[in-house]
Amino acid sequence: MCVAKRKTKIIAICGKGGVGKTSISAAVTKILIEDPRARVLAIDADPAVGLASALDISVRCTVDDVRNLLINKIEKREGGDKKQIISLLDYELTNALEERGNLAFLAIGRPETEGCYCKVNDMLKDIIKSLSSNFDYVVIDGEAGVEQINRRVMESVTHLILVSDQSAKGVGVISTLKKVAADAVHYERVGYIINRIRDKQELGKMQLPEDIEFLGFIPEDENIRNSDIEGKSFLMLPDCTALNSVRQCLETMRIIPLEIFNPGCTCSSMHSHSH
Numbered sequence: 001m002c003v004a005k006r007k008t009k010i011i012a013i014c015g016k017g018g019v020g021k022t023s024i025s026a027a028v029t030k031i032l033i034e035d036p037r038a039r040v041l042a043i044d045a046d047p048a049v050g051l052a053s054a055l056d057i058s059v060r061c062t063v064d065d066v067r068n069l070l071i072n073k074i075e076k077r078e079g080g081d082k083k084q085i086i087s088l089l090d091y092e093l094t095n096a097l098e099e100r101g102n103l104a105f106l107a108i109g110r111p112e113t114e115g116c117y118c119k120v121n122d123m124l125k126d127i128i129k130s131l132s133s134n135f136d137y138v139v140i141d142g143e144a145g146v147e148q149i150n151r152r153v154m155e156s157v158t159h160l161i162l163v164s165d166q167s168a169k170g171v172g173v174i175s176t177l178k179k180v181a182a183d184a185v186h187y188e189r190v191g192y193i194i195n196r197i198r199d200k201q202e203l204g205k206m207q208l209p210e211d212i213e214f215l216g217f218i219p220e221d222e223n224i225r226n227s228d229i230e231g232k233s234f235l236m237l238p239d240c241t242a243l244n245s246v247r248q249c250l251e252t253m254r255i256i257p258l259e260i261f262n263p264g265c266t267c268s269s270m271h272s273h274s275h
Contacts, residue, residue: 007158008133009255012149012185014142015163016173020195022046023224024163025141026054026234027246031256032137033103033235040103041135043128045153047110051141055105056233061096062109063124063152070120086123093127104135108152121152129154137255146177147184156186159253161215165196166206175209191215193249215249218242 015021032040044051052059073079098105132138142149164170174192191213221242250256
């Protein structure tokens with residue numbers, strides 16, 4: 001029987017610095033690779049490479065290293081024609097992928113030279129796009145700004161998840177990000193998560209945006225705190241309330257189907273859609 005290829009789900013996770021966006025990205029990655037048939041690409045688009053540490057992956061080579069290698073070749077006139085350049089980039093980027101079972105990881109890195117290398121940036125984005133099409137899911141841990149995803153990773157995503165903590169400032173940033181995202185990146189669905197909530201009363205006191213879909217809240221969780229403090233891989237996290245809440249947010253967004261990933265989960269009491 002011929003199975004039609006599923007469309008790749010590209011999930012970008014953004015939010016103000018310090019709201020736990022990388023922990024959410026790592027948790028999303030862990031949940032998606034639980035399905036052994038799913039191929040998952042995690043892209044760390046934050047120069048601080050926090051996602052690499054959260055997944056306990058050591059980065060040998062970033063997209064920016066590949067970019068600089070190519071710029072050096074072009075400056076020394078060793079780049080060859082466009083076709084040769086693209087095949088070199090393709091080879092180097094594939095080489096930069098770190099693979100572990102059904103998970104592949106790519107770090108964007110820190111742009112050393114801005115310069116006028118838009119063509120190189122565009123070629124890199126094209127290759128990241130074609131690499132992504134080999135996966136079922138792509139998880140992008142974005143920088144604080146959504147526009148960075150467009151400029152440095154890809155122009156369109158299927159799901160945009162905005163993350164805030166309980167601070168009024170973090171929530172304000174969500175609304176700003178949504179406005180910027182409307183121009184900066186193409187997305188099919190957008191929603192937000194409130195992270196590190198101690199109790200439901202805390203949620204009741206917050207001024208939540210009305211014009212963006214609320215996906216749910218993630219409770220403050222000792223397991224995640226300890227992983228962070230001890231520098232343990234999120235992939236080793238035991239099943240815990242926070243993970244179950246992230247899983248429910250993914251179900252709400254239709255990123256994962258209810259029945260496959262969540263057999264007999266009884267944690268819906270943690271999840272409230274009331275504003």
